Amino acid sequence: MKRIYLLGCWSIVMLVLAAGCRKPQAETPGTATSGALLSKQNAALSASVIFTNALPSADNGSYYDPWVIYIGGSYYYCGSDGGRLWITRSATLQDILLQPKTYIFTPPGGMPYSSNLWAPELHYRSGRWYVYFAADDGNNANHRMFVLEGGANANNPLDGGYTYKARLSATTDRWAIDGSPFDYNGQQYFIWSGWEGTTNVSQYIYIARMSNPYTLSGERVEISRPDYAWEKVGTPAVNEGPTPLISGNTVNIIYSASGSWTNDYCLGRLTCTNGNLMSKASWNKPSTAAFSRFGNVYGPGHASFVKSPDNIQWWIVYHSANADGSGWDRRVMTQQFSWDGNIPYFGYPIEKGIPIPAPSIGPSYSMPVANGVYRIKSKVTSQCVDVPSGSATAGLQIQQWTDNNATAQKWNFSSLGNGYYKITSVASGLCLDNAGGSLNAGNILIQWTDNGNIAQHWRVQDMGNGYFKIINRRSLLALNVPYSNQTPGTKLEQWYENQYDAELWQIIP
Incomplete structure (x- = not known):
C-alpha cells in the first residue's frame, strides 16, 4: 500500500533538474537559515545528474539480459537482438542505451550457433576479450554456450574485431544458456543454466572448471534447482542467469x-564460504528472494553488477517487464546496492x-557534504531532526522539532570514505541508527551507542536545489517524515524511496 504525501513544490524541482541547473534555495521567512548561507553551501557542493528508470534507449525497443562493465573510463553494454551481438560505449551508465551500437558478430547460416543468440557477456580474460553467449541452430532444444575471441587492449573491448572461438560443453553435454566465467583462488570456473536431461522439465544452475577461457574441463555439478515457491512461478520451473559477485573468500551467485x-x-x-565450489552442499540458498517485484516494477531479473566511475558505489543493472503482464517486453533498470559484510543486499526495486x-564520478558526488556539524531540516515541515530534550x-526515538538551533538539533557528519557517513548527535554523542538494523519500511530511527554496525551508516544523496535524501546502508530506505506530519515531536522513520518532499532534507551548517 502506498502512502499519500504532500507534493509540495516537487514538480517545480523536477523542472529545474530537467533544465540542468542548480539555483540556491530561496530563504523561507521565519527560518534560521539565511539565503547567503544556502548560496555558499550550494556553491560548495556538486550536484549529480538526476535520472529515472527505466533507462532510455535510442530505439525505445525491448531490452533484456543486460551485461554492463566499466573499463578504461567508459561503460560498455554487451547485448543481442537475437540474430546479432553488439556493444555500446558510454561515459555514463544512465545513457548507455542511447549510444550507437557496434555490431561485433553476425553468425553464418547453417551453424549450431546461427539462431537465437541470447544473453551475451563481455569479459577480459588471460590477455584477450571474450564474449560468451547462448545460441542454437533454430531449434531451442539445441541451445548451447559459445564464445567469441576479441582484441588484447585491456582498456577497450572495441579495439579489434571478434571471431568465433569455440563451443563450451561439459562432459555431460546438455541444453545450456546464460553462461558466465569467473576466477577463484587461481582456478577458472564457468556457471550456467541448463537442463538435467534432454527435455525441458526444469532449469538448474550448473558449475564446471575451465582449463582456459574457451574450454570447460571435466563434469558439470548442479548447485541449485527451484526449491521454494518464489522460484516456481510459471512452468517449467526456472533457475537461470547466474552471475558471480565475489567478496574476499565469499562467492555469491546471483x-x-x-x-x-x-x-x-x-x-x-x-553463497559459498568454504572454497569448495564444486560441491552443492557448500552453497547456501536463503529461503526468500534477494530482489523481487515491488510497486510498478514487475519481474526484476537477470542482473549484472558494476561500480561507479570513482570506484565507490555499487550498482545493479537488471531488466524488468515494461508493464504489468507485459512478459518479455522488457526495459533495463539500475540502482545502487550495498553490502552487509561479504553479502550483497539489493533492497527493493526503486519504482519507475x-x-x-x-553514479558518482568523484568523492564530492558520493560524499557531498564535508565533515562537520549540521542541522537536518525537513523540506515538507521546515522542522529539524531532533533528540528529544x-x-x-x-535507544531514544528521534523526532522532528521546530528549528531552534539548539544543540539537540546539531549532528556531526563524519565520512567513512566509502560513500557513507556516520551521523552523531552533538547533544548526546550517540549515532543516528536504524533500530535493530530492520529492513522494514516504517521502522523507527533511534540514537544508539557507536558500534560500527551498518545500521548506523547513511548515504547522502544530493537531489539538487539544496536538498538531500539520507539513505540507510542496512535497509536502503530513506529518512522520512511519516505522512508529511506537521506536528512537532513526530517520530521519524525509514521508508521506500519516492518522489515526495517528506524524504527531502536541507543539511545546514
Whole structure:
C-alpha cells in the first residue's frame, strides 16, 4: 500500500533538474537559515545528474539480459537482438542505451550457433576479450554456450574485431544458456543454466572448471534447482542467469528464478564460504528472494553488477517487464546496492519515475557534504531532526522539532570514505541508527551507542536545489517524515524511496 504525501513544490524541482541547473534555495521567512548561507553551501557542493528508470534507449525497443562493465573510463553494454551481438560505449551508465551500437558478430547460416543468440557477456580474460553467449541452430532444444575471441587492449573491448572461438560443453553435454566465467583462488570456473536431461522439465544452475577461457574441463555439478515457491512461478520451473559477485573468500551467485515471462521473475542468491565450489552442499540458498517485484516494477531479473566511475558505489543493472503482464517486453533498470559484510543486499526495486542521482564520478558526488556539524531540516515541515530534550539515553526515538538551533538539533557528519557517513548527535554523542538494523519500511530511527554496525551508516544523496535524501546502508530506505506530519515531536522513520518532499532534507551548517 502506498502512502499519500504532500507534493509540495516537487514538480517545480523536477523542472529545474530537467533544465540542468542548480539555483540556491530561496530563504523561507521565519527560518534560521539565511539565503547567503544556502548560496555558499550550494556553491560548495556538486550536484549529480538526476535520472529515472527505466533507462532510455535510442530505439525505445525491448531490452533484456543486460551485461554492463566499466573499463578504461567508459561503460560498455554487451547485448543481442537475437540474430546479432553488439556493444555500446558510454561515459555514463544512465545513457548507455542511447549510444550507437557496434555490431561485433553476425553468425553464418547453417551453424549450431546461427539462431537465437541470447544473453551475451563481455569479459577480459588471460590477455584477450571474450564474449560468451547462448545460441542454437533454430531449434531451442539445441541451445548451447559459445564464445567469441576479441582484441588484447585491456582498456577497450572495441579495439579489434571478434571471431568465433569455440563451443563450451561439459562432459555431460546438455541444453545450456546464460553462461558466465569467473576466477577463484587461481582456478577458472564457468556457471550456467541448463537442463538435467534432454527435455525441458526444469532449469538448474550448473558449475564446471575451465582449463582456459574457451574450454570447460571435466563434469558439470548442479548447485541449485527451484526449491521454494518464489522460484516456481510459471512452468517449467526456472533457475537461470547466474552471475558471480565475489567478496574476499565469499562467492555469491546471483541468479534469476521463476518464469521470465511472469510478473514474479526475481533474483535469488547462492553463497559459498568454504572454497569448495564444486560441491552443492557448500552453497547456501536463503529461503526468500534477494530482489523481487515491488510497486510498478514487475519481474526484476537477470542482473549484472558494476561500480561507479570513482570506484565507490555499487550498482545493479537488471531488466524488468515494461508493464504489468507485459512478459518479455522488457526495459533495463539500475540502482545502487550495498553490502552487509561479504553479502550483497539489493533492497527493493526503486519504482519507475522516482528521481535517482547518477553514479558518482568523484568523492564530492558520493560524499557531498564535508565533515562537520549540521542541522537536518525537513523540506515538507521546515522542522529539524531532533533528540528529544537533548537526552543522552541510548535507544531514544528521534523526532522532528521546530528549528531552534539548539544543540539537540546539531549532528556531526563524519565520512567513512566509502560513500557513507556516520551521523552523531552533538547533544548526546550517540549515532543516528536504524533500530535493530530492520529492513522494514516504517521502522523507527533511534540514537544508539557507536558500534560500527551498518545500521548506523547513511548515504547522502544530493537531489539538487539544496536538498538531500539520507539513505540507510542496512535497509536502503530513506529518512522520512511519516505522512508529511506537521506536528512537532513526530517520530521519524525509514521508508521506500519516492518522489515526495517528506524524504527531502536541507543539511545546514
